[in-house]
Amino acid sequence: MKLSEGVEWGLHCASVLAGLPPGATLPTRSLAELHGLSETYLSKHLQALTNARIIESVPGPRGGYRLMRSPEEITLLEIVEAIDGREPLFRCTEIRQRGPLARGPQAYRRPCGIHVAMARAEQAWREALHSQTLADIVAHYVQDVDLQQRQRQEQWVAGRMRRASWQP
Amino acid sequence: MKLSEGVEWGLHCASVLAGLPPGATLPTRSLAELHGLSETYLSKHLQALTNARIIESVPGPRGGYRLMRSPEEITLLEIVEAIDGREPLFRCTEIRQRGPLARGPQAYRRPCGIHVAMARAEQAWREALHSQTLADIVAHYVQDVDLQQRQRQEQWVAGRMRRASWQP
DNA sequence: GGATGAATACTCGGATATTTATTGTCCGAGTCATCCTGG
DNA sequence: CCAGGATGACTCGGACAATAAATATCCGAGTATTCATCC
Numbered sequence: 001m002k003l004s005e006g007v008e009w010g011l012h013c014a015s016v017l018a019g020l021p022p023g024a025t026l027p028t029r030s031l032a033e034l035h036g037l038s039e040t041y042l043s044k045h046l047q048a049l050t051n052a053r054i055i056e057s058v059p060g061p062r063g064g065y066r067l068m069r070s071p072e073e074i075t076l077l078e079i080v081e082a083i084d085g086r087e088p089l090f091r092c093t094e095i096r097q098r099g100p101l102a103r104g105p106q107a108y109r110r111p112c113g114i115h116v117a118m119a120r121a122e123q124a125w126r127e128a129l130h131s132q133t134l135a136d137i138v139a140h141y142v143q144d145v146d147l148q149q150r151q152r153q154e155q156w157v158a159g160r161m162r163r164a165s166w167q168p
Numbered sequence: 169m170k171l172s173e174g175v176e177w178g179l180h181c182a183s184v185l186a187g188l189p190p191g192a193t194l195p196t197r198s199l200a201e202l203h204g205l206s207e208t209y210l211s212k213h214l215q216a217l218t219n220a221r222i223i224e225s226v227p228g229p230r231g232g233y234r235l236m237r238s239p240e241e242i243t244l245l246e247i248v249e250a251i252d253g254r255e256p257l258f259r260c261t262e263i264r265q266r267g268p269l270a271r272g273p274q275a276y277r278r279p280c281g282i283h284v285a286m287a288r289a290e291q292a293w294r295e296a297l298h299s300q301t302l303a304d305i306v307a308h309y310v311q312d313v314d315l316q317q318r319q320r321q322e323q324w325v326a327g328r329m330r331r332a333s334w335q336p
Numbered sequence: 337g338g339a340t341g342a343a344t345a346c347t348c349g350g351a352t353a354t355t356t357a358t359t360g361t362c363c364g365a366g367t368c369a370t371c372c373t374g375g
Numbered sequence: 376c377c378a379g380g381a382t383g384a385c386t387c388g389g390a391c392a393a394t395a396a397a398t399a400t401c402c403g404a405g406t407a408t409t410c411a412t413c414c
Contacts, residue, residue: 001169001170001171001172001252001253001257001397002169002256002258002396003169003257004169004358005259006358006359007258008258008259008260008263008282009263011282012263012264012282015282027385027386028386028387029385033267034267034268034269035264035267036263036266036267036270037266038359038361040360040361040362041359043387043388044361044388046387047387047389050387057386057387057388058367058368058386059366059367059368059385059386060366060367060368060369060385060386060387061367061368061369061385062368062385062386063367063368063385063386063387064386064387065387076285076286076289084169085169088170089169090170090171090175091170091171091173091176092176093173093176095176095177095180095203095204096180098203098204098205099201099202099203100202101202101317101320101321107317110312113305113308113312114176114179114180114183114305116308117304117305118179121244121293121296121297121300122293124292124293124295124296125290125292125296126289127292128288128289128292129286129289132285132288132289137281137285141281144278144281149269149275156268156269172397172398173398174397174398195346195347195348196348197346197347206398206400208399208400209398209399209400211349212350212398212399212400214348215348215349215350218348218349225347225348225349226347226348226406227347227348227404227405227406228405228407229345229347229406229407230406230408231346231348231406232347232348233348
């Protein structure tokens with residue numbers, strides 16, 4: 001089992017968008033080029049983030065993507081679920097209800113113990129993701145990466161971003 | 169993303185094996201029949217559990233599988249990792265090192281912030297799985313399922329299990 | 337009758353197909369900026 | 376010189392292939408049992 005590679009892409013792209021001035025956008029092309037990714041495939045994942053109301057798209061020339069909310073209000077869980085889906089990691093198929101000893105459905109009203117145990121672990125994972133926001137990622141980035149490299153990226157992005165014609 | 173269906177199978181089968189008398193075994197055929205599963209495919213997952221030293225196999229007629237340790241010493245994490253693999257859920261492919269702004273490898277000695285955040289959540293998941301053992305599952309089962317159904321399964325299993333010819 | 341041997345039936349083990357999900361690509365719909373034309 | 380409109384280029388959006396992984400299956404290797412035979 002593994003998470004979709006698109007989760008990594010989405011997280012990095014969202015972090016970059018978090019660094020833009022308010023209202024400004026960055027097109028898929030630039031996001032893909034910055035990270036050395038396939039532009040068309042990244043587009044697919046950005047669509048998922050758009051459908052999840054995490055980023056929003058501005059169509060047409062001078063268009064692109066931007067965050068729909070402030071980085072403090074976007075949790076990592078949202079991004080992971082938007083791209084990788086909201087289905088649980090562990091899916092109980094109720095095999096206890098199969099086989100020669102199976103009873104009727106009314107005998108299985110209480111949840112399967114294995115299902116409960118796996119759901120408990122999954123809940124811990126989701127809570128850990130929910131407790132971290134894009135702002136934390138950005139803060140870590142600012143603290144961890146040297147100033148020169150940050151400025152290089154800032155300039156590179158500034159040269160390709162599109163300023164909002166109308167402020168939201 | 170989803171966990172392998174075999175994880176569910178392995179957990180249920182391990183729970184059944186936990187209820188056997190010391191040294192007794194149960195063959196793949198019976199485990200598969202009890203849960204209504206494909207015998208041959210279940211065999212594949214039981215092999216994985218065997219390679220992980222969680223269960224052990226007794227070959228030949230009157231052979232089968234049994235736990236290699238007591239249920240208290242077998243964590244759910246072990247079973248999940250044995251069947252689904254030990255690779256991390258989130259694999260950082262270091263896309264920060266790609267693209268036009270990439271520096272040499274020495275500039276990326278500190279781990280990626282996104283990688284750290286995802287690993288933190290994954291660690292919470294693994295710890296939750298590590299803190300629960302097969303004994304907990306069995307205890308939940310005893311407390312949750314009515315006596316009659318438990319006795320039915322006990323009898324069914326007793327009629328197909330093989331007692332150890334030599335005690336370990 | 338007891339012991340020995342080969343045959344046998346049943347088990348696990350790994351190598352091999354099939355299906356599903358993920359990854360990757362393409363072309364069309366929509367939109368804003370630009371350019372040209374006319375007043 | 377200014378306003379208006381058609382043009383055009385660039386963007387996102389969803390439908391369409393290629394690849395990788397999970398699912399499912401089959402046949403071979405090994406072993407304790409069992410039965411027949413011989414002493």
